[in-house]
Amino acid sequence: MSKFIALTRILLKTGTQSSSNKKNKKQIKGALLGLLLIIAFTPMAVGFGKFLSEAYDGLHAIGQEAVILGFGLSVVSIVIFFFGIFYAMGIFYFSMDVENLLPLPFKPWHIMGAKFTVVLIYEYLTEIIFFAPTLISYGIKSSGGVLYYIYGVIIFLLLPIVPLVIASVINMIIMRFTNIAKNKDRFRLLGGIIAMCFGVGINIYIQRFSQNVSQSTITEMFAKGNNSLLSFATKIFPSTKIAVNSLINTTNVQGFINLILFIMIAVIALIIFIMLGELLYFKGVMGVSETTSKRKTLSNLELIKSTSQNSSLKIYILKELKLLFRTPIYFMNCVLMNFLWPIFFMIPVFTQKGGGSQLKTITKLLQDGRSAGIVLAAFFAFMVFASCSNGISTTAISREGKNLYVLKYIPMKYKQQLMAKVLSAVVLGIAGMIMVSILGIILFKISLGLLLLMLIVGIVGILLTSFIGIFIDLNFPKLQWNTEQEAVKRNFNVMISIIICLALGGLTVFIIIKFEITKWVAFTLILIVYGFLDIMLYYLVGTKGVEMLRKIE
Amino acid sequence: MIEITCVNKSYNGKYKAVDNLSLTIRDGEIFGFLGPNGAGKTTTIKMITGILSADSGKIAINGIDIEKNDLEAKKQFGFVPDNPDMFLRLKGIEYLNFMADIYEVPSELRKKRVEALASRFEMDNALTDQIQSYSHGMRQKIIIMGALIHEPEVWILDEPMTGLDPKSSYVLKEMMREHANSGKSVFFSTHVLEVAEKICDRVAVINKGKILFSGTLEELRNHFKDSGSLEKIFLEMTENE
Numbered sequence: 001m002s003k004f005i006a007l008t009r010i011l012l013k014t015g016t017q018s019s020s021n022k023k024n025k026k027q028i029k030g031a032l033l034g035l036l037l038i039i040a041f042t043p044m045a046v047g048f049g050k051f052l053s054e055a056y057d058g059l060h061a062i063g064q065e066a067v068i069l070g071f072g073l074s075v076v077s078i079v080i081f082f083f084g085i086f087y088a089m090g091i092f093y094f095s096m097d098v099e100n101l102l103p104l105p106f107k108p109w110h111i112m113g114a115k116f117t118v119v120l121i122y123e124y125l126t127e128i129i130f131f132a133p134t135l136i137s138y139g140i141k142s143s144g145g146v147l148y149y150i151y152g153v154i155i156f157l158l159l160p161i162v163p164l165v166i167a168s169v170i171n172m173i174i175m176r177f178t179n180i181a182k183n184k185d186r187f188r189l190l191g192g193i194i195a196m197c198f199g200v201g202i203n204i205y206i207q208r209f210s211q212n213v214s215q216s217t218i219t220e221m222f223a224k225g226n227n228s229l230l231s232f233a234t235k236i237f238p239s240t241k242i243a244v245n246s247l248i249n250t251t252n253v254q255g256f257i258n259l260i261l262f263i264m265i266a267v268i269a270l271i272i273f274i275m276l277g278e279l280l281y282f283k284g285v286m287g288v289s290e291t292t293s294k295r296k297t298l299s300n301l302e303l304i305k306s307t308s309q310n311s312s313l314k315i316y317i318l319k320e321l322k323l324l325f326r327t328p329i330y331f332m333n334c335v336l337m338n339f340l341w342p343i344f345f346m347i348p349v350f351t352q353k354g355g356g357s358q359l360k361t362i363t364k365l366l367q368d369g370r371s372a373g374i375v376l377a378a379f380f381a382f383m384v385f386a387s388c389s390n391g392i393s394t395t396a397i398s399r400e401g402k403n404l405y406v407l408k409y410i411p412m413k414y415k416q417q418l419m420a421k422v423l424s425a426v427v428l429g430i431a432g433m434i435m436v437s438i439l440g441i442i443l444f445k446i447s448l449g450l451l452l453l454m455l456i457v458g459i460v461g462i463l464l465t466s467f468i469g470i471f472i473d474l475n476f477p478k479l480q481w482n483t484e485q486e487a488v489k490r491n492f493n494v495m496i497s498i499i500i501c502l503a504l505g506g507l508t509v510f511i512i513i514k515f516e517i518t519k520w521v522a523f524t525l526i527l528i529v530y531g532f533l534d535i536m537l538y539y540l541v542g543t544k545g546v547e548m549l550r551k552i553e
Numbered sequence: 554m555i556e557i558t559c560v561n562k563s564y565n566g567k568y569k570a571v572d573n574l575s576l577t578i579r580d581g582e583i584f585g586f587l588g589p590n591g592a593g594k595t596t597t598i599k600m601i602t603g604i605l606s607a608d609s610g611k612i613a614i615n616g617i618d619i620e621k622n623d624l625e626a627k628k629q630f631g632f633v634p635d636n637p638d639m640f641l642r643l644k645g646i647e648y649l650n651f652m653a654d655i656y657e658v659p660s661e662l663r664k665k666r667v668e669a670l671a672s673r674f675e676m677d678n679a680l681t682d683q684i685q686s687y688s689h690g691m692r693q694k695i696i697i698m699g700a701l702i703h704e705p706e707v708w709i710l711d712e713p714m715t716g717l718d719p720k721s722s723y724v725l726k727e728m729m730r731e732h733a734n735s736g737k738s739v740f741f742s743t744h745v746l747e748v749a750e751k752i753c754d755r756v757a758v759i760n761k762g763k764i765l766f767s768g769t770l771e772e773l774r775n776h777f778k779d780s781g782s783l784e785k786i787f788l789e790m791t792e793n794e
Contacts, residue, residue, distance in 0.1 A: 406639060
């Protein structure tokens, strides 16, 4: 047990450690960052709390208030499951520390348990955002006693276990079989994509499922009162129903029994995880970083082909892109994300029963000249969001890690190197945009004229997020990491960038809707305002950006 | 030629990693930079190559100041860092091509050089594989090849022999000698005294950021007549400080 605790502690430390240089300045920046996050999330939390308390009043009147907890627990379970697929893949398989742990005298469960605990702790952060507000506002509204909160804490701590175990087991099964392949990197990628498809698939299933219940059954359930809606809300993860039952019955023995039941389910899930893990994990993870080598000599012709001269900027961008595509973690989090967002947004359209008619409504809206201004603004905002959430430029410096010094000794201007990083993000951003556009042409029959304007504002937006991203990363580069996962996933820079970009995009849409700005005015406005910002940021990369890069040691 | 004049570097404003260091590496010589772990060797090399900037003092490579005209200065040297674990997801040939583009080597020349370097280091059949699949020694070799692809005048090598097999180590030493004989300079750090003894024209011994000795090995031996072997001299010097 002590070995397990020691290992967990080390894994957590290596994940959160920051470099020791210039501590004071870092602390100030860190505090400011915290403040920014609080400012950004407070209105959301307050709004959510208000919504919940109103919903409570409404539902309480018909005896259905527990449905709030039911939905809250279900939603957080789904979110945890979805994130869990990513986290588990990264921490269990793609993080290279496994190779250093294998020769040490650990039992398999020590390593798996420690890694599981690390993921679990990260999921608690997710829960604080998605679940804590529900739990607390329900407690206040229902004037829950001390027991309610004790139960709440226990459930809070145990809730992520079941979804995480499922996510980990899916990963373990997939990785067990992709490990047989010779080209491990590539098959691992495939495994990752399959796991992600699982995630998306389940998302679709859930949406479908929630639509399949007919109106009358819901009305019937509503009418019954007595929290009968609960079982409907918790169908996806049945164990959540037990948790809710325990929370709403804290005053009687029923609640206690349910709590014990919930704890038992968590424990059983853990046992299953350990057992399957012993069976699958080591076989899947051994040789995780092996790559194939062909040991083939280049022919003269091949050599000529592969040694043609390019400009340093071009080869630098190519290098960035190659590393993004070939490093599984970067591919999953940056490249794939870039193309997945549009698909995520499409899911509701296709899964809903009235999807067809929705499609028609959107098509109409898109072809209506009067709403073209809003369409442009919305597309701009969407591209800003999609291209900043891929984190390519926001992690461009962090991804260099301990090898950042290479940037400093090669004879290439810092400005050019920074621009190459920005442009690699722009290239992928535009690729994503082209995919969206093709979908747009096929599904919504967007006119070519409008499409052209959309592409232009899109590019302006992508440039904007890429510049903002690189500045954020220059400010808070995360260079001390042991696994690539830490560079992109546990990097707050992406979060900051998303907040800033969402705010800018949202503001743009708001202004255009509020003042009923038409197509050409909207286009000119976006082009001038953000085009000017882009030019300014480009100039700043060459001055301030270079200075910042010089200072990173 | 590398000229280091009164260079200082401290970390966190307290710990002095390099203390008023002056050194000149002349054309046509192999210069060994010796010192125990943590003596300031890598810090010095990082300042010469522009990775770190010195707190004060001046560093010039072939007369070009690394702070004032960094791009030109960087083109003068080829640098082999102490850890070869970089660009792991690139193929060997892609890495060489990347470096050649950065140093603006024309296609014709680079092809010849790739071939020559690959056959000398016996890397012909590894170039199409990702560096990730290389052993430590092979990674070291590909990094050395990348550093030499633009045929730099000045070689700066940080612990270059680590991980190399006897054959490759021999080849590298041979190449260093050829390079120095053609009138250019080689500057390398090591803590393997036998290597220094065999190939260096001059050496400097550094400890705690200060140069304790700089001169030929002959001078070093004369200086410490009673001590006997180079190892003993080295231990005596660095421990008495």
